[in-house]
Amino acid sequence: MQRAYCTVFALIISISFAFADNLSANNWSSDDDTLPEMLPKKMRDKSDEEIQKAVFQAYENQLKVISEYSGHMLDPESPYGFFKDEMPITNARTSNPQSDLIFYNNAIRGFIGYNKNSIIIKWAPNQVVTEIGWKELSVRGRYTFVNSSYFDQGKYHIQLQDIKYLASTTFSENTESYPSTAPKSSISYKNIKVSFTGGLPEVLKISDSSNVKHFVEDIVFQQVADRVVIDTHKNITLAIRQVIKPYIMIKNDTDQNFPGTNGKLPSSSVGYSISNTVISGLANSENKIKKVTAKMVTNTVTIDLRTATHSLDGKFDFKLEESKPTVGKATFTISRIDVSISFNILKPVECKSEVVVNQPNVKYGTKLSADIEKTLTNAFIDNVKIQLSTNVCKAIGQMIKPGK
Numbered sequence: 236m237q238r239a240y241c242t243v244f245a246l247i248i249s250i251s252f253a254f255a256d257n258l259s260a261n262n263w264s265s266d267d268d269t270l271p272e273m274l275p276k277k278m279r280d281k282s283d284e285e286i287q288k289a290v291f292q293a294y295e296n297q298l299k300v301i302s303e304y305s306g307h308m309l310d311p312e313s314p315y316g317f318f319k320d321e322m323p324i325t326n327a328r329t330s331n332p333q334s335d336l337i338f339y340n341n342a343i344r345g346f347i348g349y350n351k352n353s354i355i356i357k358w359a360p361n362q363v364v365t366e367i368g369w370k371e372l373s374v375r376g377r378y379t380f381v382n383s384s385y386f387d388q389g390k391y392h393i394q395l396q397d398i399k400y401l402a403s404t405t406f407s408e409n410t411e412s413y414p415s416t417a418p419k420s421s422i423s424y425k426n427i428k429v430s431f432t433g434g435l436p437e438v439l440k441i442s443d444s445s446n447v448k449h450f451v452e453d454i455v456f457q458q459v460a461d462r463v464v465i466d467t468h469k470n471i472t473l474a475i476r477q478v479i480k481p482y483i484m485i486k487n488d489t490d491q492n493f494p495g496t497n498g499k500l501p502s503s504s505v506g507y508s509i510s511n512t513v514i515s516g517l518a519n520s521e522n523k524i525k526k527v528t529a530k531m532v533t534n535t536v537t538i539d540l541r542t543a544t545h546s547l548d549g550k551f552d553f554k555l556e557e558s559k560p561t562v563g564k565a566t567f568t569i570s571r572i573d574v575s576i577s578f579n580i581l582k583p584v585e586c587k588s589e590v591v592v593n594q595p596n597v598k599y600g601t602k603l604s605a606d607i608e609k610t611l612t613n614a615f616i617d618n619v620k621i622q623l624s625t626n627v628c629k630a631i632g633q634m635i636k637p638g639k
């Protein structure tokens with residue numbers, strides 16, 4: 236897959252340029268210090284067993300996300316999610332031992348005016364941390380105040396300043412286990428000012444009014460937190476797709492550019508070539524981490540991976556350079572390709588891979604002798620093995636970040 240991987244990397248480079256704009260707009264980033272390959276150095280004082288366990292867990296989470304998009308990276312991306320500027324807040328009757336304060340027709344505004352919106356992918360802890368900041372959000376509505384000696388009604392205005400939403404969701408299983416709620420403590424703020432059009436005094440310190448405090452910090456913040464966690468899901472999905480892109484070796488289910496090969500027919504000087512190879516079914520794969528072996532004393536943390544890709548098919552063109560060249564087409568099926576990879580995450584040039592092509596079946600559209608068919612079929616299979624095994628290690632070498 237030499238050329239396929241080159242295409243893949245050319246694509247990564249062009250994608251990272253293409254996303255340069257989105258990167259600033261969407262403002263996501265990857266905390267590279269939390270990549271699995273960074274763990275061993277951070278855990279220097281820990282035992283090999285503890286490092287193995289931590290790297291296994293971190294790599295497994297990463298592999299879950301890789302598997303989700305492997306063979307599907309070129310599928311259309313989900314669109315951005317957007318805030319609505321305003322949201323209604325339910326009516327609420329707040330009471331304390333001396334009085335009741337009822338809030339109704341409530342709405343909070345200002346969501347689109349955020350001054351910070353960042354999504355940070357934290358690999359090893361398997362988290363996506365989202366932080367959104369607003370200079371001001373404002374809640375307006377009507378109120379009724381009652382105590383034993385006083386009754387007041389009118390409009391209220393709550394101004395909240397320097398509000399922050401800070402929450403984390405899981406990195407792997409972003410689709411499956413994305414929360415539908417976030418704790419109200421995800422929302423914090425610096426200042427509050429509450430005014431009432433009737434006779435109630437202004438509130439400038441939240442501790443001065445337990446009714447207002449309960450309404451704002453328990454009721455409003457819970458509803459806002461739930462709303463923000465839902466509104467940010469699409470952007471988080473986009474951030475995850477972008478951050479995982481460099482780690483996806485198989486971008487598409489179909490590889491239209493699988494490299495060709497050539498050689499000579501045995502005991503003759505007739506050359507042959509295989510070209511225009513297309514392979515489909517690359518998405519039918521299972522990728523698993525088998526084990527992690529750490530030996531920090533030799534600076535080795537070996538990861539053993541295996542991938543099984545089932546039910547592949549495709550076609551190629553062939554040519555025999557006889558005095559009158561024979562040109563033809565072939566179709567093939569492969570029941571399964573197994574790839575075993577073993578690499579040192581601290582020094583990825585130490586990488587081995589082994590490829591087994593199971594039950595290949597090639598059909599030629601042109602009548603050929605059995606010997607020639609056998610030669611072409613073997614050349615095709617050997618080429619698949621060589622391309623995959625050399626390029627898997629090359630790709631791993633390029634994606635593992637060098638330790639600091």
Ligand SMILES: *[C@@H]1O[C@H](CO)[C@@H](O)[C@H](O)[C@H]1NC(C)=O
Nearest residue numbers: 252253254255256257312473
């Ligand atoms: C930004 O992202 C959207 C959706 O992912 C994509 O359609 C668009 O081409 C990207 N823009 C740039 C400049 O890369």
Ligand SMILES: *[C@@H]1O[C@H](CO)[C@@H](O)[C@H](O)[C@H]1NC(C)=O
Nearest residue numbers: 260261316317318466467470
């Ligand atoms: C999602 O990202 C887009 C593009 O950066 C941004 O305009 C929008 O406000 C973001 N939405 C949320 C809910 O953060």
Ligand SMILES: *[C@@H]1O[C@H](CO)[C@@H](O)[C@H](O)[C@H]1NC(C)=O
Nearest residue numbers: 262264350351352353354355
């Ligand atoms: C983007 O994220 C960075 C890093 O978290 C932060 O410092 C910056 O304020 C963010 N910018 C916006 C517009 O959200």
Ligand SMILES: *[C@@H]1O[C@H](CO)[C@@H](O)[C@H](O)[C@H]1NC(C)=O
Nearest residue numbers: 333334382383384385435436
């Ligand atoms: C009732 O509320 C008003 C307005 O806050 C206050 O001035 C008054 O002292 C309260 N009365 C009692 C009995 O608590």
Ligand SMILES: *[C@@H]1O[C@H](CO)[C@@H](O)[C@H](O)[C@H]1NC(C)=O
Nearest residue numbers: 309486487488489490491515
């Ligand atoms: C991805 O594969 C589909 C068929 O599965 C094909 O139609 C499409 O052209 C491929 N895209 C790229 C960019 O290779």
